[in-house]
Amino acid sequence: MNLASNTAVAGxxxxxxxxxxxxxVAIAAAMEKTGDLSEIWKARGWSGAVxxxxxxxxxxxxxxxxxxxxxxxxxxxxxxxxxxIAPAAGSLTFVANxxxxxxxxxxxxxxxxxxxxxxxxxxxxxxxG
Amino acid sequence: MTPQTVRTMPAxxxxxxxxxxxxxxxxxxxxxxxxxxxxxxxxxxxxSHPGLLIEALLSxxxxxxxxxxxxxxxxYLTALSWADLTYVLPATSxxxxxxxxxxxxxxxxxxxxxxWMGVALIVAGVGFVAQGPAYTRRDNEGSLPSGAxxxxxxxxxx
Numbered sequence: 093m094n095l096a097s098n099t100a101v102a103g104x105x106x107x108x109x110x111x112x113x114x115x116x117v118a119i120a121a122a123m124e125k126t127g128d129l130s131e132i133w134k135a136r137g138w139s140g141a142v143x144x145x146x147x148x149x150x151x152x153x154x155x156x157x158x159x160x161x162x163x164x165x166x167x168x169x170x171x172x173x174x175x176x177i178a179p180a181a182g183s184l185t186f187v188a189n190x191x192x193x194x195x196x197x198x199x200x201x202x203x204x205x206x207x208x209x210x211x212x213x214x215x216x217x218x219x220x221g
Numbered sequence: 222m223t224p225q226t227v228r229t230m231p232a233x234x235x236x237x238x239x240x241x242x243x244x245x246x247x248x249x250x251x252x253x254x255x256x257x258x259x260x261x262x263x264x265x266x267x268x269s270h271p272g273l274l275i276e277a278l279l280s281x282x283x284x285x286x287x288x289x290x291x292x293x294x295x296x297y298l299t300a301l302s303w304a305d306l307t308y309v310l311p312a313t314s315x316x317x318x319x320x321x322x323x324x325x326x327x328x329x330x331x332x333x334x335x336x337w338m339g340v341a342l343i344v345a346g347v348g349f350v351a352q353g354p355a356y357t358r359r360d361n362e363g364s365l366p367s368g369a370x371x372x373x374x375x376x377x378x379x
Binding site: 116117119120123124126127128129130132145162163165166167169170171174178182186189190193194197199200201202204205207208209210211212214215216217218219 | 314344
């Protein structure tokens with residue numbers, strides 16, 4: 093693979109990671125505001141649960157970001173091996189999400205969760221071996 | 222919001238909620254695999270013809286992958302409604318390990334030492350995060366008892 097090709101693949105992976113992280117954070121924030129879907133389902137049924145989700149603007153922002161990530165994934169899979177794209181994008185997304193969850197969602201990302209994120213990140217990267 | 226949006230935040234998950242996490246893991250892994258098969262059969266999509274990505278939606282493999290990813294999305298939303306993002310993502314990553322095991326024992330593929338090491342690291346990571354609480358409060362007070370936020374301004378994680 094030449095330099096231009098490497099740069100293009102890196103750009104594809106960066107696009108997937110950034111858009112996926114933005115989507116995850118927006119959707120996590122939306123579901124945080126919505127509340128426990130299991131309980132909403134029990135109380136108000138299927139339509140109530142769907143209505144609760146669709147009534148949140150952040151949800152649609154998250155879906156838009158995930159759509160970008162999805163088409164970026166499709167695009168990159170047609171140019172590079174899934175054994176490269178999936179582990180690279182997957183592992184980097186774990187770390188990006190942990191950072192975003194701490195600083196944007198203000199989750200308590202303690203040592204246990206950092207270790208888990210790093211172990212999974214390294215593990216996913218090794219899966220291409 | 223109505224009081225129906227009761228929020229429960231147990232420190233330990235119920236078997237049903239673990240099942241939701243399992244569905245997240247399995248649908249994501251199999252969905253990605255199906256999409257990969259479909260896109261490889263379609264061939265490279267040039268930047269000058271992005272419309273080919275829409276054409277890809279006619280492939281049965283891509284359709285099956287998209288349907289699985291719908292299942293993933295529904296279960297993922299459900300999981301995020303009662304657990305942190307930094308809990309859900311590592312906890313559902315064992316799907317990678319399941320796919321590796323299926324590849325070895327069902328498809329009889331060769332799995333390298335590095336890949337087995339990757340599976341071991343993922344399983345260790347899942348074990349780490351699964352031992353902790355699924356949800357952490359933003360104000361550093363730890364988990365609330367079940368139903369503590371019932372009817373409190375919409376029942377979200379405030």
